Amino acid sequence: xxxxSRETLYGSTIRASAERAKIARxxxxxxxxxxxxxxxxxxxxxxxxxxxxxxALNAGFAYLEVRCHGCDTHQTVALDVIxxxxxxxxxxxxxxxxxxxCSQVRGYPYKRSxxxxxxxxxxxxxxxxxxxxxxxx
Numbered sequence: 001x002x003x004x005s006r007e008t009l010y011g012s013t014i015r016a017s018a019e020r021a022k023i024a025r026x027x028x029x030x031x032x033x034x035x036x037x038x039x040x041x042x043x044x045x046x047x048x049x050x051x052x053x054x055x056a057l058n059a060g061f062a063y064l065e066v067r068c069h070g071c072d073t074h075q076t077v078a079l080d081v082i083x084x085x086x087x088x089x090x091x092x093x094x095x096x097x098x099x100x101x102c103s104q105v106r107g108y109p110y111k112r113s114x115x116x117x118x119x120x121x122x123x124x125x126x127x128x129x130x131x132x133x134x135x136x137x
Contacts, residue, residue, distance in 0.1 A: 029059035036090070037117040047091035047115055053079050054086030061118035064090065068099035070112040076122045090118065 032051040040047065051059075056079055063076040082093065097113035 026058055029055040033059045033061045033118050040115065040117050047094060048089075050089045050091040051118075052086060053082065053084065053088050053090060053093075056090060056118050057086070060120055063119040063122055064093065065116040065119050065123065066097050066113045067116050068102060068112050069114060070099060070102045070110075073099070073101065074116065074123055076119060091115065 029051065033056055036050050039045075056062075056064075062079055064079055065074060065076050067074050077093075077097070079090075084093070094113070094115050095111070097111065097115070098109045099112050102112050103110045
């Protein structure tokens with residue numbers, strides 16, 4: 001005579017609830033990243049509040065698009081190689097972004113970069129840079 005174990009009684013309920021919570025977190029992260037992108041592209045900022053790097057990676061946004069005001073180039077930075085805690089908000093990365101071309105011309109690290117948007121893919125011929133407002137390009 002024995003009783004059923006707690007794993008038998010509650011195991012499937014716990015696993016199902018954990019799976020639903022994981023999907024809900026991912027949906028919330030996607031919506032937070034899309035809202036930040038719309039705010040950045042529509043109003044050219046403000047960058048705050050922004051999702052964290054961990055939220056962006058969880059939502060599938062692995063790249064951050066950065067624009068240099070000096071030479072007007074767009075570049076993407078992979079979020080998974082940045083050496084910061086995953087709880088770091090994306091807007092705090094702006095102070096560390098330096099334009100390579102402008103820095104080589106000046107001879108020292110020169111900050112002229114501005115955050116544009118979170119991206120799921122790198123900038124390429126098929127995936128053009130983001131447009132800030134209609135008629136910009």
